[in-house]
Amino acid sequence: MILTVTLNTALDITYRTAALTPHATNRVAEVSERPGGKGINVARVLAALGHESVVTGFVGGRTGDALRELLAAEGPGGRPAHASASDAPVTDALVPIAGTTRRTIAVVDETTGDTTQLNEPGPTVTPAEWAAFLTSYEGLAARADAVALCGSLPPGIHVGAYAELVRLARAAGRPVLLDTSGEPLRRGIAARPDLVKPNADELAQLTGSREPLRATRDARRRGGRSVVASLGAAGLLAATPDGSWRAAPPMAVRGNPTGAGDSAVAGLLSGLVERLPWPERLARAVALSAATVLAPAAGEFDREAYADLLPRVAVTEQSSQPEQEPHAPRQHR
C-alpha cells in the first residue's frame, strides 16, 4: 500500500464556458466536480497503475462531505467510465476537521482552451486536529510501502510540518517522497526525504540556481537523497545516489498540464515500490506526465497514449562531473 498525504485537500470544480469575459456575467455551460489536492491526484493514478493506495489529510464541512462521497464513487463499485477493471482501490483515511475543505474552480474557456483558476484558501487546522492527524499518520505510515507528502499547507499548520512527517516516515523505515514548495520544501528537505520532485521554479526558489543540473545537485546536498526535477516539456532530470539521468518525451505534447506533475509523482512512487531501475522509473514518470497533458479531462491520463509513449521516452545518463556542465541550460531533445 502507498500512502499519500494531502493536508490541503480540495473539491475541484471545473466550469466550461463559451468564453470567459472578465467584469461581465458569464453563463457556465457545464459543471463537473471531483476530489482534488495533489496527493489525491497521485493516488488516483497509482490506482490506475494497479497500486493500492490510502489517502490521508484533512477534510471538513459540506465540501469535505462532497469530496468523500465522490472519492468513494471512484472506487470499486462506483468507478467512472474511464476506469479500468485492473484499477486498485483508493482508501479514504482522511481526518475530519471543524473547518470547511476549500474549493478550487477551473474556468475553461472553450474558445481559446485557456483555463482561469480560482483557489480558495484552506480551512484553519487547529493544534488538536494536527495532533489527531499525527497519530493516524504514524499508524498508516508504519504499514505503507512508501509515503508521498504532497502540496501546500493549510492555514494553522506549522511550516516545519513536512519535516516532521518526513522524520516520522523515516523512523518507521518507510521511503518518503516530498512534493511541495517554498519554506515547507526548504524545511522538509533538511529532514532527508528519500525523494523530492520540484519543478523548475520550485528548484530555483530552493537553490537560487536556474541551471537544472547544478540545482538538482544542490538540492541533494540540502538533504534530498534523490532529486527529480520536472522541467515541463523537456521532461525530468534526476540526481540520485546511483547516477544522474535526463528523461524526455519523444515529442512536445500540447494540452492541459494540470496534474502532469502529480502523474509524474505516481510514476516515480510506483517504480520505487516495484524496485525498478532509475531509467525505467523515469521513463514511466515522463510517459504518464505526457499522457496526462494529452488527456481531455484535467488530471486524468490517456491510457493509450501512455502505452504508446512509454517505450519511446529517451533516458540518457548525465556526466558525473558537475564541474564540466555548461552554466547555460542545454537543449534537450
Add this chain to the structure above:
Amino acid sequence: MILTVTLNTALDITYRTAALTPHATNRVAEVSERPGGKGINVARVLAALGHESVVTGFVGGRTGDALRELLAAEGPGGRPAHASASDAPVTDALVPIAGTTRRTIAVVDETTGDTTQLNEPGPTVTPAEWAAFLTSYEGLAARADAVALCGSLPPGIHVGAYAELVRLARAAGRPVLLDTSGEPLRRGIAARPDLVKPNADELAQLTGSREPLRATRDARRRGGRSVVASLGAAGLLAATPDGSWRAAPPMAVRGNPTGAGDSAVAGLLSGLVERLPWPERLARAVALSAATVLAPAAGEFDREAYADLLPRVAVTEQSSQPEQEPHAPRQHR
C-alpha cells in the same frame, strides 16, 4: 405575509481577490456565501422593512442544503450583524427536488472594484416536482397579501410557467408582481399581472422600443396592469391606471448595483400591501435601490443611506399624452 417565488434559487458565493488575472491561477483572499436568487433577495429586504415574508421555489442537493441552512441562520435567533431587531421573519417554504441548486460566483477584483460573475445552469426540474410546487404554491398564495414571481426559469420548466402562476394568484384574488425577462416575461405579462418591473433592456426586448415612456405604455397594453421600468441611475418610470410618474434619486450613486432591482421590487411590494399612493411607493423603491448600490456588501442596503435618501427622491407626474413625448430619451435629474 408576502410570498416571493424563486424557481431558480442559487447559493451566491462571493470571492474577493487582489486582482483577477484571466488564464492564470488566482488566490481567493476571502469567501462568503449566502442564499440567493431574486425572490430570496426581495424577501430579505422585505424582512428589513418589517414585512413577514415566505420564500418558495426549488431547492436540492448539497448546495440546496447550504442555502436552507444559511436562510435559517438569517432569521430570528441567527441574524447577521447588520440585521435590526425590527426585522420580520423570512419563512422557508422551498420545495425539495432531486437536482442540485446552482451556485453563482461573484469574483470581486479588489484593485478595480469590478465583478466577474459565473452563473451555473440550474438543476432540471421534473414534471412531478413542478406539480408538487403548484400544489404548495396554491396554498401559500391563498394566504398571501401579495405574490412576487422573480428571476429566470430553471431547465425543465415550461416557458409559460409564470403565466400559470400569475393566473393562479389572480384566481385567488391576490395581487401579483412579475420580474423576469425574455419569453417568460412575454408569456407572463399576457396573463395580466398587477405589476411588472422590467429594466430598460428587458423592456426594449419585450416591446421593441428604447423610448421608456412609449415602451412602458406598450407593456401595459400587453397585459401589465401597472408597469414600473427601472432605468438604472435615472430611477424608475411608472405607468399605472392612476397615472404615470418618474422617480429619480437626488444624485447619481456609485457602487455595486447587484440586488438594486430586487430592492426596488421589495419597495414596490411593501408599498402595495401598505396601500401607499404611487408616488410614495416609487420614492421608497428608488431610495432602497440607491441604498443598495451604496452598501458595501452586494445585495444588502445601507439603512442610514435609505433614511437619508427617501425624503429626497424627486417624483414627477408625467404627461398622459404619449403622443407628445419626444422619441429620444429625455435627460433626467
